[in-house]
Amino acid sequence: MGVWNTFRQSFFLYSFLRDPLAVGSLVVVVILISAGFLSPVISPYNPYDTTTIDIMDADTPPMWMEEGDPRFFLGTDSQGRDMLSTILYGMRVSVLIGLGAVALQALLGIMVGLVSGYGGGRLDAVLMRIADVQLSFSTYMVAIFIGAIFKTVFGVGLYAQVAVPFLIIVIGLAEWPQYARTVRASVLAEKNMEYVEAARVIGLPSGRIMWRHILPNTLTPVLVISTVQVANAIMSEAALSFIGLGMPVNRPSLGSLIKIGFEYIFSGSWWITLFPGIVLVLLILTINLLGDWLRDYLNPKLYMH
Amino acid sequence: MLAFTVRRIAQAVLVMIVISFIGFAVKYAVGDPVRDLVGVSVSVEEREKLRDALGLNDPFMVQWGRFLKDAVQGDLGRSYFFKRPALDVIVNKAPATLELVLCSAIIIIFISIPVGIYAAVRPNSWVSRFLMGASIVGVSIPVFLTAIMLIYIFAVGLNWLPSYGRGETVMLLGFWDSGMVTADGLVHLILPSVALSSVMLPLFIRLIRAEMKEVVETEYIKFARAKGLAPRRVLIVHAFKNTLLPVITVGGVQLGTMIAFTVLTETVFQWQGMGFIFLEAVERGDTSLLVAYLVFVGLVFVIVNTVVDIIYGLVNPKVRIAGRK
Numbered sequence: 001m002g003v004w005n006t007f008r009q010s011f012f013l014y015s016f017l018r019d020p021l022a023v024g025s026l027v028v029v030v031i032l033i034s035a036g037f038l039s040p041v042i043s044p045y046n047p048y049d050t051t052t053i054d055i056m057d058a059d060t061p062p063m064w065m066e067e068g069d070p071r072f073f074l075g076t077d078s079q080g081r082d083m084l085s086t087i088l089y090g091m092r093v094s095v096l097i098g099l100g101a102v103a104l105q106a107l108l109g110i111m112v113g114l115v116s117g118y119g120g121g122r123l124d125a126v127l128m129r130i131a132d133v134q135l136s137f138s139t140y141m142v143a144i145f146i147g148a149i150f151k152t153v154f155g156v157g158l159y160a161q162v163a164v165p166f167l168i169i170v171i172g173l174a175e176w177p178q179y180a181r182t183v184r185a186s187v188l189a190e191k192n193m194e195y196v197e198a199a200r201v202i203g204l205p206s207g208r209i210m211w212r213h214i215l216p217n218t219l220t221p222v223l224v225i226s227t228v229q230v231a232n233a234i235m236s237e238a239a240l241s242f243i244g245l246g247m248p249v250n251r252p253s254l255g256s257l258i259k260i261g262f263e264y265i266f267s268g269s270w271w272i273t274l275f276p277g278i279v280l281v282l283l284i285l286t287i288n289l290l291g292d293w294l295r296d297y298l299n300p301k302l303y304m305h
Numbered sequence: 306m307l308a309f310t311v312r313r314i315a316q317a318v319l320v321m322i323v324i325s326f327i328g329f330a331v332k333y334a335v336g337d338p339v340r341d342l343v344g345v346s347v348s349v350e351e352r353e354k355l356r357d358a359l360g361l362n363d364p365f366m367v368q369w370g371r372f373l374k375d376a377v378q379g380d381l382g383r384s385y386f387f388k389r390p391a392l393d394v395i396v397n398k399a400p401a402t403l404e405l406v407l408c409s410a411i412i413i414i415f416i417s418i419p420v421g422i423y424a425a426v427r428p429n430s431w432v433s434r435f436l437m438g439a440s441i442v443g444v445s446i447p448v449f450l451t452a453i454m455l456i457y458i459f460a461v462g463l464n465w466l467p468s469y470g471r472g473e474t475v476m477l478l479g480f481w482d483s484g485m486v487t488a489d490g491l492v493h494l495i496l497p498s499v500a501l502s503s504v505m506l507p508l509f510i511r512l513i514r515a516e517m518k519e520v521v522e523t524e525y526i527k528f529a530r531a532k533g534l535a536p537r538r539v540l541i542v543h544a545f546k547n548t549l550l551p552v553i554t555v556g557g558v559q560l561g562t563m564i565a566f567t568v569l570t571e572t573v574f575q576w577q578g579m580g581f582i583f584l585e586a587v588e589r590g591d592t593s594l595l596v597a598y599l600v601f602v603g604l605v606f607v608i609v610n611t612v613v614d615i616i617y618g619l620v621n622p623k624v625r626i627a628g629r630k
Contacts, residue, residue, distance in 0.1 A: 285442060
């Protein structure tokens with residue numbers, strides 16, 4: 001209860017509640033993500049279950065249109081899958097990959113950043129050069145390259161089977177430098193503080209000093225970039241899926257759904273593209289807005305302006 | 306300055322060596338050149354003989370050395386699908402991609418500079434607030450969705466603009482397949498370049514606004530105003546000129562990023578550029594072409610970044626001494 005009370009009276013909560021945009025974004029993010037993870041329970045159909053799909057239902061427009069069918073609220077796609085269910089399942093895949101990729105890049109980046117910042121010297125120079133070079137290539141290009149190489153090396157069949165872990169690895173590998181740089185910068189600021197000196201004097205091993213003493217003090221900037229990175233990872237996943245380096249058509253993410261829809265846009269089936277598109281933009285936008293709010297809140301320099 | 310330049314170039318060479326290593330490793334792991342050369346109806350012994358003759362039984366490092374030597378001379382292997390040197394295929398398609406990038410860059414320059422300056426000078430007007438809000442929304446829309454929306458509105462709905470392909474192109478100087486000299490080609494350029502520029506616009510508007518805001522606060526701008534110079538002249542000649550350095554630096558780096566986004570844009574518009582054939586190569590398992598694209602685009606990125614860094618080093622001595630941004 002103590003923690004809850006502190007939180008309830010904190011300035012953090014106070015300023016959060018005073019910002020309607022931030023509150024609204026959080027509400028939308030929570031609704032979208034829980035709808036995604038509850039998709040097996042709440043969605044009317046199971047798009048992975050081919051026995052319930054009838055090709056005769058294909059390309060049904062949304063319910064409120066003239067040719068709509070009351071069974072399918074947002075219509076169906078080219079295979080006769082219910083759009084609403086497919087979007088919910090797809091959102092789960094997208095969010096899962098986004099979170100997984102951010103966890104991986106955070107793990108990699110934090111380790112590299114700690115070792116690099118605390119150790120210094122030649123290792124630091126080499127690691128940071130690698131991070132610089134990778135960043136200069138832009139994370140999209142790196143992700144596209146790694147995805148293309150994976151797909152070629154492992155073959156199309158295998159890639160489709162284990163697409164989720166593959167995509168997590170691809171995006172995680174492509175975006176770790178962001179974390180490494182952020183963590184390293186804070187480590188450099190922290191490592192000459194008295195408490196680190198004290199820990200060193202009493203003879204603690206470097207590993208312990210890094211993990212238990214320095215790391216907790218670098219977490220604020222990590223938190224800020226994590227929010228934006230989730231949005232970026234979801235966007236990268238959608239982009240990879242759209243160009244065919246991501247989720248296969250039978251287990252679509254939002255990106256691959258848009259890809260499917262795009263093939264039918266000239267025949268007028270706009271709903272296959274539009275609805276997953278709206279959900280994707282809404283998801284990314286609200287996470288970005290939350291990230292912006294968090295950054296402004298945690299960066300007191302901005303108050304002066 | 307010389308030491309800095311040498312160091313930057315040495316690093317660029319090192320990066321290219323690493324890229325070629327990755328590229329060659331992929332080629333080594335996947336492709337079987339012998340099968341591609343002779344098909345399946347040749348006996349095992351003959352194949353072995355051919356492998357020996359082609360040096361395919363040499364150790365990995367020796368083969369990589371040979372790959373590197375060929376690559377330096379401009380030979381990146383033959384595309385299995387096109388039955389032509391892979392580099393030729395890519396260089397043939399490069400003008401399409403570069404024209405797309407060029408047109409987007411023009412759009413970005415002509416929109417982001419006035420908008421950025423306006424938003425910095427009048428930060429509290431509702432137009433600025435709207436533009437800043439719109440730029441957050443803009444950042445959150447993936448480029449392929451923008452592209453699809455444009456196609457749906459202007460090609461499918463209104464039927465004003467073509468939705469795919471490059472239209473009529475003309476061969477210039479014998480190698481540059483240009484779509485910018487015919488009316489048809491220009492019309493085909495509109496939607497793809499608007500879509501591509503939409504990714505970068507919010508970034509540049511925000512960057513110019515932030516830099517401009519900082520400069521406008523400085524003493525010399527106040528002094529210029531106090532002297533009674535025309536406000537427009539103060540903004541453009543005195544203030545804007547000093548925001549150019551960071552803008553050009555970021556611009557140089559983002560030029561590379563735009564090449565990544567061309568892969569997406571070209572997919573949507575069936576634009577026959579480098580990104581499009583790269584994805585086709587992935588689909589077809591054309592490893593040679595894939596590796597050639599990797600090395601070629603890697604080279605473009607490395608050259609752009611090195612040049613930008615060196616220019617930056619020339620202008621800003623702090624970078625030279627630290628050797629690192």
